[in-house]
Amino acid sequence: MTQLISLAACFGLLSLLAVGGGTAVIPEMQTLLAHQFGIDHLRFVHIYSIGQIAPGPNMLMVLIIGFQIAGLVGAGVVLLSFFLPSSILCFYVGRIWDHYGESPWRRTIQNALEPISIGLMASGTYSVAKASIVSPITLGLALISLYFILRTKINPVFVILGSGVFGTVLIKYF
């Protein structure tokens, strides 16, 4: 029970800190999960990567973390605590907005948060890179994937799956 409460507190906090989208909280999530629930960085990155194959909003992988820590109940707790607080906040702010209309400060806040969230995404990329790029082969796979995603119209899901297959062949036979 205490574990479920700390799980809810952890993801509820992350929900409200997710400026500019879920990717911004990756480094914080990684740290909190390692300290409070003993999920090491490699496992976190594996779960994160699996989540990228799924359709829908990109941070649904948090459900796997909840499932890993406390089974289906854990997944449910994480789902509610990660999506409910930010959604309720957005709901009420949306209504207030409709009521009061535009203000120059809204533009200011959005402009100010944009570069912050880009900086946080860069931190998220750095954390994922530290745990996932561990050898020349994984570095090569990451760079090739980056190239394919930026320069071609191939769906990233196929790039990720392809990298899993290609990487397995390389690591197993070379």
Next chain:
Amino acid sequence: MTSSDIPNKDGQVSISDLFIQFFIIGAVSFGGGIIAYERILLIEKKHWLTADEFMGYLAISQTMPGLNSVNLAVLAGDHLRGALGACIAAIGLIMPGSLFVLAIGAAYIGNTDHPLASIILSGVAAAACGLLSAITYRIGGQHWKHLKSLLIIIPTFLLMSIAKLSLPIVLLIMAPLAIYMYRPRANS
């Protein structure tokens, strides 16, 4: 044009249609780009929002914490059918991916220590890292070329990743600075 395609001013959008449409987006949006799917649904396919309304809600979604796609579903759902609509749209959007993720997650947790699983995942994780770099690069867009943006981006990164401060502290330091830098000017 069927009756459901006409912008609804007094005739309401049905809750079941709202659910089904967001559920479809949640189920087919493999590989990201979910905001684009929502844009097509809300503006082009169903005419539920005007382009202006959509941009307004998108701006709020991006300013508020939380996932932009979910926030947008909440706002559009509220616009169409009030609080119930907001819940239904968000649940529809999240449900397919949640079931998908739980199924593969259960398979992963059952095979965590299987040597082949960790080899496959090392390739998957490397590609996910490539994907995340690509997304960060793209979302950054013009910001990478503007000194003013870089003056926020770089310190944020350094405080988070190098100084290893916690996220609330980083936000407490950077948000006031950034808001000051982008404050409304009297002449604009």
